[in-house]
Structure formats: structure tokens, C-alpha cells
């Protein structure tokens with residue numbers, strides 16, 4: 001708990017039950033382990049954004065490597081958020097670390113899940129995940145992690161974090177890869193080769209041989225067409241602007257990031273240069289406020305070239321679009337200087353700046369190898385009789401495609417809630433909204449109506 005924090009809640013009841021007095025009542029923290037008052041000193045992803053100041057910066061292994069480039073001076077400070085979820089790695093160390101075989105990577109879509117029934121609470125996965133994306137539930141005694149909202153994904157819906165992201169930063173799509181290449185790619189000697197090694201595992205869905213081999217091995221046709229339209233495939237493989245997070249962990253992470261182009265236009269303008277000119281922008285990339293060397297430690301195990309290439313493409317797109325917006329003649333040299341043509345640059349701009357919902361999330365519905373199609377042939381590997389994807393009445397938990405049916409009983413797709421689960425005794429059972437098909441009033445979802453209370 002010292003390493004991974006003690007879970008806590010707040011004594012909210014004190015806000016309403018405190019005796020009348022001069023002081024405003026507070027909701028003091030209480031340990032979720034033993035209920036006693038506690039002092040909150042750390043939590044999941046505490047200081048992820050290095051908001052803790054120099055005391056914490058000293059412990060940052062990335063900063064230690066690039067201390068010459070990042071000076072801890074107020075006027076040189078920078079900050080950016082790096083929202084992190086489970087990477088649903090191709091080579092997940094949490095799976096390898098679990099002595100109970102409770103963690104598994106689904107063969108149909110690559111989502112990494114913890115089987116709550118098999119988990120014995122060893123917690124090897126907690127220390128085994130270098131991204132710190134497994135959390136231990138002290139009440140249930142089970143490990144928990146991001147489920148990639150799998151019931152939504154099976155129904156062709158994006159994850160909740162993607163759909164609700166105000167900045168529209170998240171993209172979801174299919175990547176075809178060759179699993180036989182993963183072990184070798186994860187074992188390359190030099191950390192700096194890992195980014196390119198992982199790229200080498202990905203397959204081109206537009207290649208007819210790849211498509212034929214995929215179909216022959218049972219990948220549904222609509223998954224292959226979705227892979228062709230995948231925004232993630234485009235950002236990683238076609239435009240090469242997205243990069244993996246900490247590839248040196250060798251888990252082959254699958255949530256990739258576009259490095260930030262920190263504000264350089266004003267900085268350039270301040271020196272009397274045209275801050276939007278492509279040549280000036282390219283030249284300024286090595287003097288960005290967020291140093292390339294720092295970004296390289298985050299995304300390419302210290303190799304600055306892929307980061308520089310990504311930033312140059314973003315800068316070129318900016319210069320290209322500026323000319324278009326000002327009605328100036330197109331300069332194909334800008335796109336050419338970063339290995340693209342103007343049509344490609346326009347498409348990348350569209351994807352990054354204008355893409356609508358259906359272009360940002362290209363998700364085929366549940367994998368159905370038996371039917372050879374997705375779509376209405378939805379099938380979920382967890383929907384086997386008695387499986388965690390089943391409702392108590394034996395029907396599938398896929399609420400989105402299921403025909404209208406009576407309101408479901410409160411049910412969890414994993415057996416976390418209920419007796420022995422994490423519902424406090426005396427409180428109504430939680431209702432899993434993902435299992436609610438929008439019809440009726442499942443028990444516990446709404447406060448009782450006055451006539452129901454009597």
C-alpha cells in the first residue's frame with residue numbers, strides 16, 4: 001500500500017450530520033481498507049502530470065536522462081496532459097505475471113481483461129504492469145483494470161472515455177497485425193529499435209494478400225474493411241504521426257500518441273520571423289519549449305528522429321493549411337518536404353481537425369468468426385453459457401442489439417457486485433448501465449417513486 005496507495009473515500013455523511021457549530025463541516029478522508037481516518041498522500045496516477053514541483057521531478061527517470069535539455073526554471077516550465085489508459089498490449093506483462101491465469105487477451109479483438117472469478121488477488125499484475133494500469137480492489141480482493149468498455153465495443157460503440165473526450169482527442173480503430181512477429185519484435189536488442197519493430201508487426205489491410213490471408217484465417221470481412229478505414233491505422237502507419245508510449249517496456253503497447261507541437265508560432269514571431277512559414281517552423285522544432293529529447297524519451301525510447309518526423313509533418317500541415325486559408329496558391333513543396341503529397345496532407349488535416357464521429361471511431365461489431373461477418377451476427381466470447389457476459393436469465397449482455405426485453409435485473413458483466421462484491425451491505429445493488437437496454441426501470445436504477453415506497 002505504501003507503493004501503490006491506500007484506497008480511500010470521504011466521510012460525506014459528516015457534511016449533513018455534523019452538529020451545529022461555528023465551523024463549516026468537512027468530509028474528511030477515510031481508509032477504504034479499515035474505515036479509519038487517513039491522510040491522503042498518493043493515489044492512482046498521482047503526479048502523472050508532474051504537477052508536484054521540483055521535489056517530484058527529481059524522481060522522474062525521463063527527466064534525469066534529459067536534464068541538460070529540461071531546466072527546472074520557471075520561465076522554461078512546460079506542461080501537457082498525457083491521458084493514459086491500459087495499453088491493451090500485444091505482449092502484456094500483466095498476463096504473464098498472473099499466477100492464476102486470470103488475465104487474458106481476447107483473441108477476437110485484443111482487449112485485455114481480468115476474469116474476476118479466476119483472480120485470486122495475488123497482485124503480481126499490479127507490480128507487473130509497467131504502465132501501472134491494474135488496480136487492486138481491497139473489498140473484493142480482485143484486480144481490476146480498464147475493460148476497453150468491451151460491451152460497447154462489441155456493439156460497435158466507442159469507449160466512454162473516447163466518446164466523452166471534450167477535445168475529441170481519441171480515435172478508435174482496427175489494426176491488423178501478425179502475432180507470430182510479436183515475440184521477435186519485443187526482443188530486439190536496442191530499445192530504440194522497438195518502435196520500428198512494432199511497426200513491422202502491423203499489416204497493411206489494403207494489401208490484397210494480407211486481406212486474403214486474414215479472411216482465410218477467419219477474420220470477418222467487415223473487420224478487414226474496418227481496418228482499411230481505421231483512423232488509428234492511418235495515424236500510425238500512413239501518416240506516421242502517432243507513436244507508442246514507452247516502447248522500452250517491451251509490452252508492445254497499443255494506445256499511441258501524437259506528440260504535442262508546443263507553441264512555436266509566437267516564439268518565432270517574437271524573434272521577428274514569420275511564425276507560420278514552413279521553413280521557419282521546421283527549423284524551430286529543435287528549439288521547442290517541450291524538447292524533442294524529452295518527447296523521444298516518452299515515445300521512442302530516446303530516438304529523436306521519429307518524433308522529429310511527426311512534428312515536422314504536423315508543422316507542414318499547419319503551414320499548408322495556412323496558405324489555403326489565406327487564399328494563397330498551394331505550395332506542393334511543403335508536403336513534399338515531409339514525404340507527402342498535398343492530397344495526403346489534406347486528408348491528414350481532415351482526420352485530425354474535422355473528422356466526424358463515424359470517422360474517428362471505426363468499430364466493427366462483435367467478432368463472429370462462425371458467420372464470417374460482424375454486423376447482426378454479433379457474438380461475444382464471454383457470452384458462453386454461464387459466462388460473465390451473460391445476463392442472469394441466460395440472455396446476452398449485448399443491450400444495444402438485443403430486441404426489447406423485460407427490464408434486466410441488476411447484473412454485472414463481471415461478477416464484482418452483489419454478495420461478496422463491492423456493494424456495501426444495506427445499500428441497493430448497483431445496476432450496470434451497460435446492461436440496461438433503455439427499457440423499463442431496473443431495480444436500483446432510479447429512486448423509488450412515492451407510491452412504491454409505501
Ligand code: SF4
Pocket residue numbers: 085086087088089092093094095112128129130131132133134145251
Ligand atoms: S498496460 Fe498494463 S494492464 Fe494494460 S495490457 Fe499492458 S501490461 Fe496489461
